Amino acid sequence: MRSPPAVWAIRDGLWSRVLDVSSLVEQRDAGPHSETAKVALKELRAARMIKVMLPIEHGGSEALCLLPTTGEGERAPWVLKIHGGPHSASMDTFNLEVALLLLSGIAVIQPNYRGSVGYGETHAAALLGHIGEMDVADCVALTKASLAQLPESLDPARGAAYGGSHGGFLTAWLLGCDDRGLFGRGGVLWNPVVDLPSMVNTTDIPEWVTAEGVAGGAGAASATWPLTAETLLELHKRSPLSVVDRVEAPALMLLGAADQRVPHKQGRSWVSAVQQVHQRAGGKRALDLTALEFPGEGHAIASVEGNAHAQQSAVAWLVERLLRK
Numbered sequence: 001m002r003s004p005p006a007v008w009a010i011r012d013g014l015w016s017r018v019l020d021v022s023s024l025v026e027q028r029d030a031g032p033h034s035e036t037a038k039v040a041l042k043e044l045r046a047a048r049m050i051k052v053m054l055p056i057e058h059g060g061s062e063a064l065c066l067l068p069t070t071g072e073g074e075r076a077p078w079v080l081k082i083h084g085g086p087h088s089a090s091m092d093t094f095n096l097e098v099a100l101l102l103l104s105g106i107a108v109i110q111p112n113y114r115g116s117v118g119y120g121e122t123h124a125a126a127l128l129g130h131i132g133e134m135d136v137a138d139c140v141a142l143t144k145a146s147l148a149q150l151p152e153s154l155d156p157a158r159g160a161a162y163g164g165s166h167g168g169f170l171t172a173w174l175l176g177c178d179d180r181g182l183f184g185r186g187g188v189l190w191n192p193v194v195d196l197p198s199m200v201n202t203t204d205i206p207e208w209v210t211a212e213g214v215a216g217g218a219g220a221a222s223a224t225w226p227l228t229a230e231t232l233l234e235l236h237k238r239s240p241l242s243v244v245d246r247v248e249a250p251a252l253m254l255l256g257a258a259d260q261r262v263p264h265k266q267g268r269s270w271v272s273a274v275q276q277v278h279q280r281a282g283g284k285r286a287l288d289l290t291a292l293e294f295p296g297e298g299h300a301i302a303s304v305e306g307n308a309h310a311q312q313s314a315v316a317w318l319v320e321r322l323l324r325k
Contacts, residue, residue, distance in 0.1 A: 004041075005094050040103050043069060047102050049092065052109075052146045054138070060123065063111040063142040064090055067153050068102045077158030077322035078107040080143055080174070080183065084165030086115040086135060086212070087124055100315045106322050107154055109146050113138035113170075129215040131166075132238030136173045143182055158322050160185040162314060164254075165262060165299065168192020169240060172270060175251065176243030185321045186250035186288070188314045191262045191299055194244075194270040196235035200227065204260045213238045244273040250288030252317045254310050256297035264293060290317070 007018045046069045053062040070076050079101060083090045090110035098108050112119065113135045115127030127134055139161075147156050161171040161183045168189040174180060175187045193199060200209040210227070213235050236242055253271055255264040271291050278287045292313060294306045301310045 004099075040099075043103055044099055050150065052142060052149050054141055054145060058141060059114050059126075059134070059138055060119070061111065061113050061116070061138045061142060062119075063109050063146055064092065065146050065150060065154075066098060066102060066108045066110070067150070068105050068107060070105065070153070075153060075155040076105055076107040077185070078109055078146075078154050078160075079318055079322070080109045080111065080139065080159065080161045082111060082113075082139060082161065082163030082167035082170045083116070084163065084167040085117075086113070086127055086131065086166040087117055089116045089118045091118075097311055097315055101318065104315070104319045104323070106319065109143060111139050111142040113142070128211060129213070131169070131212045132173060132240070135166075135170055136177055139170055139174060140177065140179045140182070144179075147182075156182075158185055158324075159183050160187060160249075160318055160322055162188040162190075162318065164190030164192070166193060168262075168267075169194065172240035173243070175249050176240060176246040180246065180249065184249050185324075186252070186318075188252045188254065188317060189267060189270070190254045190310065190314070191256055191259050191264070191301070192240075192253075192267055192270070193262050194239060194266050195241045196239045197232045198269070199262065199266060200235065202263045202265070209235065241270060241273060244270060245277050247274050247277070250321065251290075252314065253289075253291040254301065254314065255291065255293045256299055256301045256306075257293050257295050258297060259299045261299040267291070 008015050009018050048067045050065045050067065051062055052065055054060060068076055081090070081098065089112055101108050114123055115135055117124050143159070147154050159182050161174045163171040169192050171187040171189050172192050172194050174183050196209050196213050200206045203209065210231070214231055215234065251274070253267045255267045257264050268291070271289060274289055275287070292310070294301050294310065297303060297306045301307050
């Protein structure tokens with residue numbers, strides 16, 4: 001988590017290190033920016049990681065809290081960085097965005113809400129039929145638990161959320177939930193799911209929508225057509241678009257125009273809805289909303305140029321808003 005990766009190879013049962021980024025950085029002839037890189041690597045190694053866990057009776061989820069070095073008596077702003085999937089996980093591995101945030105003096109909270117893998121089948125399967133409810137509750141609870149456990153390290157008044165795909169779904173929910181004040185500095189949404197009823201007819205994985213969003217459904221077997229009005233209503237209630245009128249914090253939307261998994265019109269509809277709410281309010285509510293669309297890019301925005309642009313935009317946007325006192 002606090003050190004760049006190394007590449008190893010095995011031959012005849014013997015492991016050898018092919019490439020070690022940290023060693024390259026520490027070489028005196030590593031290039032014109034070597035001193036800056038060395039300082040950055042030293043700062044990363046000084047970062048602390050602390051686990052925050054919820055009681056078993058409250059789901060048993062946990063978060064990895066990464067804390068930058070700060071001055072004496074200073075509390076760091078923070079980002080709740082949410083993994084997608086939802087059946088994936090936040091792990092103790094190097095991540096460029098996390099490193100850049102830590103080097104900017106921003107703490108990173110990475111929640112492994114119910115539905116995340118690595119905690120057993122029961123924990124992973126618990127979320128089926130309960131997205132927009134159980135995962136949102138876990139993210140809020142883990143955020144509150146982190147702030148309560150680390151009161152001398154985290155500034156509760158300077159928090160934001162950031163996620164892609166299902167992490168974007170949760171970011172949109174957190175910006176409109178009852179506890180949205182926790183994330184008052186805003187959110188970054190990367191190809192987010194925001195409208196389940198419309199997504200079920202446009203995504204390349206329609207069975208995912210009903211398996212995750214229909215209570216009582218038996219996994220993919222719950223994806224039966226035609227969908228009933230009751231099913232569509234339930235999917236709407238589980239969609240962050242249903243609370244878009246409560247969004248008050250700034251947001252950055254990152255969209256791949258050729259995304260077949262979560263069509264870019266999902267994010268566009270959320271942006272349009274937030275704008276409409278603002279206009280109906282007569283422009284009295286502050287609106288800080290930016291949308292970037294990447295032509296030809298898919299769900300991951302995976303090209304070298306596109307991915308670099310998207311990641312740098314996300315980090316720069318968060319740094320600008322979180323470092324304000």
